[in-house]
Amino acid sequence: MEADPPGDFVDALGSTALFTGLRRKDLLTVVKLGKELSFRPGEKIVEAGEGGIVLFIILKGKVQMRREGRVLSELGRGDFFGEMAVLEGEPRPTDVTAIEPTRCFAPSRWSFEALVRLFPDVPMVIDTELARRLRDAEVASI
DSSP, X not given: OOSSOXXXXXXXXXXXXXXXXXXXXXXXXXXXXXXXXXXXXXXXXXXXXXXXXXXXXXXXXXXXXXXXXXXXXXXXXXXXXXXXXXXXXXXXXXEEEESSOEEEEEXXXXXXXXXXXXXXXXXXXXXXXXXXXXXXXXXHTO
16 A cells, blocks of 8 residues: 555545454554555456455445356445455455446455454454355355
8 A cells, every 4th residue: 555545545444344443543554454456347356266365345336246157245335355265265266246336455365464463353353244144145045
């Protein structure tokens, strides 16, 4: 990230579930551990089967997650994806495509490890979201 990020970027990052409640000083530390990425509608962000070393946190826009052509879900501002590949180092299980102009904050696996050391509540937020997604998938399969 740039040395002095714009206030709207820091505010957007602070409004996500992963970083809610962090002080501005802490958010400025987080910003240094990743980069901002932008995607156009229709642009594939992640392809199933590829390796993953980046977590994506949506700051603006919307993405669609698909597996074998089937829509699994849509994610928007404040949501995140790519955590399984970052945590496990396994290939990504889904395709993710921007369906609106989308802006993400993207820390690498190594930066994510630093985030966890600095802010130990982050894994709990991820665990809660993974449990919700699993529950939603089970309900959808009934």
